[in-house]
Amino acid sequence: VTVQVQAAAEGSAGPVALVDLLDRLLGTGVVLSGDVVISLADIELVRIHLWAVIQSVRAELEEHS
């Protein structure tokens, strides 16, 4: 488990940092909404909440990695 944001060395195939992945996967908009729609505003709320969660569990995850 890696929540560290150390960018993978250039061109290397190291594990992708979770924060970088979420930057892209949650993104700023719904790409193509399915039948199950989590609205943009909710996604933003999730992001904000999420950062708080990441901060709080980070140390714990590092212990396990």
Add this chain to the structure above:
Amino acid sequence: MTETGTYVYAIGRGLDEQRVRGLTGLREAEIRTIEHRGLVAVTSTVDLEEFGESGLRRHLEDIRWLEDVARRHDEVVRRAAAATKVLAPFRLATIYRSDSGVRLRIDELYDELVRALDRIEGRSEWGIKAFGRGQASSADKPQSASADRPASGVAYLERRRAELAERDRAMTVSTEQASELFWELAAGADASRRLAPQDQRLSGKEEPMALNCTFLVDDGTVTVFFQRIEELRRRYPMLTIEVDGPWPPYSFATLEGP
């Protein structure tokens, strides 16, 4: 039997079926492809108890759940991309009630999907971050040896104020330089996007992140893009520049859906 839905990871053109056979998606469900009008959706079946609206609302705030889903989503996208001529990755959690819902959506967004695929074909996404050098916070550091301890509280406060002013100045300079850096790189990319700088607690860096951005770069000119980064590193010695990628073009496959 619980209700199920169809989770879409990506939509592409020219997918080699053989090479996605046996891939597993979320919760170890088999990856299935849905072909429609020359496009192919990479999907798997999910339980709506977990991936329905209330399930998602609940789970999206659970970091372990989110990490698990995000990593599997990314893995499926990357593997499918390797087996496809061009693939538009979807963001997290795009779910339909049925396969026919997926086809219907492809119909509705066909032109936009084709445009998105044309835009990203033969290109990859590269992330760039810049950090301001020498801006590590000294606030929490213990004061050094008593030899340079100021004689009075006033002297201490003055020194402290000077340190903070210097840090502010350095931060302003690096923010300006980071902005220049962005435009220099954007000039050599097919598309660009600025992301929110990550909080220092998330980045785990001593220095604040001055720039977080991402670029769509033609695979044929990626060495030129890297040369440009090298030049810019020399031009902006105050910035530490980090590159990561290639990413599936998550930031550039965006559709302006209705």
